[in-house]
Amino acid sequence: MAHGGATGSAAEELIQRGYQALSATDRRALLRPYQDNRFRDDVQGMRALGALLILIFHLWVHKVSGGVDVFFVVSGYLMAGLLLRQAANGGRLRPIEFWAGVVKRVAPAAYLVLLCTLLFGYLYVPAPLWRTVIDDLLFSALQLENLHLMRSGANYLDRHMPPSPFQQFWALSMQMQFYLLLPGLLGVALWLARRFGSRWPLLLVIGGGALLSFAYGLSATEANPVRAYFNPLARLWEFLVGALLALALPLLSGPGRRLSLALSGLGLVLLLGTGVLVPRDMPFPGVAALLPVLAAALLLYGGARREASVIQRLLSTRQLVYLGGVSFTLYLWHWPVLVFMLHLHGVDQVNLPQGLLVIGLSLLLAILTSLLVETPARRIPRNHPWRAFMLGVLCLMPVFALWVGGKHVILDRLRMAEQGGESRGFFTGSRISLQDNARSVSLARFMGVKRDISPAARESCDRGMFSAEIILCTFGDLEAAPLVALVGGSHASQWEPAFSEIGRRYGFRLVTIVMSACSLGYQPVASRSEDCRRWNAGLLPVLAALRPNVVITTATRSFSPGRADAVEFVPDGLVESLRKVLALDIPVIGIRDNPWFRRDPSACVWQNPARASRCARPMQEVLLVVNPARALEERLPGFHALDLSHLLCVDGRCPAYFEGHLMWRDRDHLTRSFVHYMASAVQAALEAQAPVLPRRGP
Template structure:
């Protein structure tokens, strides 16, 4: 039996306070979760390894029972509280996502849910849910179970393995998972961040430390220096590294090796100036005892505060309140809830029955809530956006009675889905995809083609273009679009893996366009980067290649980018709230940067920003129609209200492209 080490509780306290402080005040990731991971590996996997070394088989049922009794009470309590309270304070547009995440968190697969959301371009701008911190708990449970199964199989084969063989097994697991983590992070960091298999090495490292520790002999000076270096490394990790964009991979060795140094250097007799004396102090021990519950509570309390106050950061006073409330709830949970389930004998059947009952209760509540959401969504979808009540763009500069009696369309539950058809048809390429996908809208045998190309800001013009070209039986629309990949000879994305995928896709796109020569190419003419609107040289290079080949290009000025979630702002503050309006000069230049370029015979610039903004401001709702379904993508409903004006401006270009003998209606 390993001696109890108070410094480990202090290490847990440091880890959870880093997580909470960075979430509440700094808005970054600290690396504190990785400290939790190695401590869990040290304690849990180290304990299993000691049992195996003593000749005891790894009892997976008993292991799962103890793990469930330790983790489930507090975890399911927080989930239940969120499920019961969320309908009363959470904006309706987040309900569907939160219901999905409640289910994923209850099943301990939240990390995989977020891994898939992380590579969904249209989901990246969504506001954080009160459940997303459960990714770490999910990855922890999965990693510990995988390692336990691995140890069970290994001990079954080796019967009574030696310390050396166990160390070899854990070291091999560590090396394989770390190698995979480095590879996965280089290929797709956003997905790898939540990938269990890219995290197993952190828990295995804790197990390695537990098996090596008896053979490590350090002097007092070495232990003192090594411990303080480890603590300083943990504290500085989140300051010096942008953890959320580089972890896991080799970068995660920073906090994990630092934690390992503390585990090694804190073992043994207490040193007067050693780090273990600080970490073993009563306040840190107390925080360490409630660290698990504090991790569970701090995030939903923060999301609750930010939602109700409609702020993006907590501030000193608000953040202090969030932290104190979280600590209070964590103390109550640790004192009153956890002991009721962790005391007594390890009996698998009662534990399984209790866990099943709790999950069944949560599932029942989610089914009822989901049914209510489905009914409300159907009501929103059945709402007819007639021109009399929902003129949309026609009301931007015309007298139109403002009334809150007519509900905004699309509503909060359906706004996220009010987008172009290409997403549902599967012909819009993802961030990492490279193949050239396309959809055809209109008669398949139509002699004339408009090619809609570029990123998602090209896509959101599709609903308007569909209405325009429905009047031209001799035309069809063919789409070639990819998330965050505009028509440019220069790579625009900040992410290396996205740039690489975009470059491959662009190469195929230009070959297709130059070989098939559509009559018109419709794309965007400007891009907003760092608040500055620009027409990059890479745009102009691609336009020149197309026009030299005889292809006419229509380049539309990009629509405004808001700094907040527009539908959520409207739901919380109301359509007329100044909080949901942005000043025009903050999101758009005085004139389109493309207008300064020399005009070309086959190059046409369009600017529809006056249909999104008045001379002073850009409103979130125009003519009772919600303009955006997130921070910057335009709803299909609003785009359709632009079709008449778009058709009027495109008419001469269409006639010219079709030629005098063309069928242009």
């Protein structure tokens, strides 16, 4: 007890001495190293390089570049430095003034880009994408786009959507969320620093926060890389590394000339090489994000000396400094210009001339925005923060008004599409045909095609690709005793409307057991393999308990060119799982996989209503001449291959439109209404190729 009391007294004495020391001098002396307001041209050059990397990789490389991560580190460095100077020169933090400065810097350009993107989006974005665009507009305007993408990116129903012209706002949203948090975090650290009379609490609070965020980011990336990429908590450490440098660099003597050159050179190599060194399929952020963050940190520290090295002189060239000054608006403009270019030319990636045109237009718009919009807004005096907030509200109002009007129109059209219900009648032909005139498809149908989804694929029956939960949903003849199980991923569940209709005719219940991005015995993506493995492990006991009369699943896999070595194949894991199901004395029907498209088929039909056949995909690119699942019928007694490709392709081409129906809701999933329309044709194919479904007697 005496020892504990002595320790407590010593701690109190230390704090009291710290207070006495601070009061004897000026408490602001603690922050005196942060009073320097030296402008670093090389930091602007770093921002310019980050912006150029983003443009190049978005246009032609299509993988992580590290440019956004550099933006995050630099933002943390600059904004933490601004607040520290504020506290050092004024004795306290002034968060209202800080946030007002952020608003007048960000709001005019950001909301101008939002407004112009929405107006031009009406001209260039196909109607099937309007609902997504209008939702993205709201979340971008509220600086919540990253959280919106966390939800939709992890939602398998949305993951194959073409890019939204507002998608780039995820990075700005994350920055704004950090700016909202930073004064409070620094305020706590400053309070502790003054209480203990030391700068160590500043470093410990910010450094500890960075470590905690990095650890969380590793865990989140391993569990769900799609969500982690947009998760502010998983990326917070990148900002805090910049803030930590803003705290540490003024306390350190700058590196020597040779060390400065070595560190800056290494940083520049890592920055330019991140996109090359990080594999395309490597989960990000995770460990991979250390490369661009380390690159930015090395460049910031290497340039801390007064005498610039050759690297700092390179980064401080007039051209790069100017480009760094407009990098924010360049980043905002390049994405909608790119998306509109893709829609205008009907391609999924731009060539070199088109890409250079995107860069030129984006740079021109960024310069005009900087001159005509940003520069006047910066003249608002710092001592009148309410004017900056009023400017932000005035910028938001027209965007919000357009969102309200656009949302009302879209919802009204979607209600019209839903009132149409399922298609009347059924297709009774033997195969589909290529058709050109798609003018009969209403605007409401185009706008609602993304939600023309099988009930078995919705969240109540399929939790998505990151859940191993086994869910049973029942369709067909709900009162019948015979049972048929539809098992697999989304390419199996999309056929539910046809099998439900057949179940009502034949007299059987249809039970769906599905998991998106997974299927019976197949684990397509390494980052999701554990959930898929768990789902498959729990599937066999469920089937053994259900004892269905027949199991229906997908038997082959097809991909877009370049995604797999083979155009179409039977997965090895599927064969082993089929043996286990057949061992339960349950017959299996294996459906041949459907083709994939390079770009959104329904958007193509919208753009070519009089020549819908232009949207057809060559069959040889996505399917083999002979169904590879046929070979399993001899190897696995009780297995029956079902080939429905004649209902999806004809004369070597796979169309996007047939008899008033949009066939595809995205690049590789059929619409519910088309599948329902094909029920009789599917029934005929079953009776010819796999006549094992239970049916009531005459």
